[in-house]
Amino acid sequence: LCCLPGCGRQVVEFGSETDAGSQTDAGSQTDAGVDVVGNHAAPSVGSHTPADGATDVDPGTLITATFSKDMDPATVTATGTFKVMKGTTTMGGQVAYDAATRTATFTPATALATSTVYTATVGASAMDTGGLSLAATATWSFTTAASVAGPTVVSTSPLDAAVGVA
DSSP: OEEOTTTOOEEOOBSOOOOTTOBOTTOOBEETTEEOOSOOSOOOEEEEESOTTEEEEOTTOOEEEEESSOBOHHHHSSTTTEEEEETTEEOOEEEEEETTTTEEEEEESSOOOTTOEEEEEEOTTOBBTTSOBOSSOEEEEEEEOSOOOOOOOOOOSSOTTOOSOO
16 A cells, blocks of 8 residues: 555555556456455446436337446346336336346336436445446437327228228
C-alpha cells in the first residue's frame, strides 16, 4: 500500500512481486512488481432495450439489460433488482439471465398498457461473478405506442361474392 504524491489516493498491490514485465502462472502481466489479475472494474449496464426516451414502443417489446461483465444470475434475477415501474407502481414479472449474452430480460406478468410511460431500473444489488456490485443503478424510461395495430386480412378463400362454392 502506498500513496500517490499530490492526490491523496492510495495504490494497493495485489499478488506477489515478480520480475518486471514477466508473466505469472495465472497468465497476468506484471509490471515493476505489481500483479494485475482479472478485471477488477465494477460491472455496468452497457446497453438496454427499449432505448432511453424511446416513444411508440410496441407493448410486446422485450425489456432487456446487457451487462459489461459476466453476472451472478442469482443477484440479477433477485426480487427488486431488475424492475419496471408504471408511474409509482412496480410491475409484476420475472427476470431471466442469459449468461452467454450477459443479458437480463424482464417479462411482465401482464401486458404493458398503450400510451404509457414506463421506467426500468437495474439496481446496484446486481453483482458480477466476482462479487462486485453494479457501478451505478441503471435507469431508463420509454413510452408505449398509442395503439397496437391488429392483424390485417391479406386474402380470403373463397373470394368475396364467389358463387357456386361447395
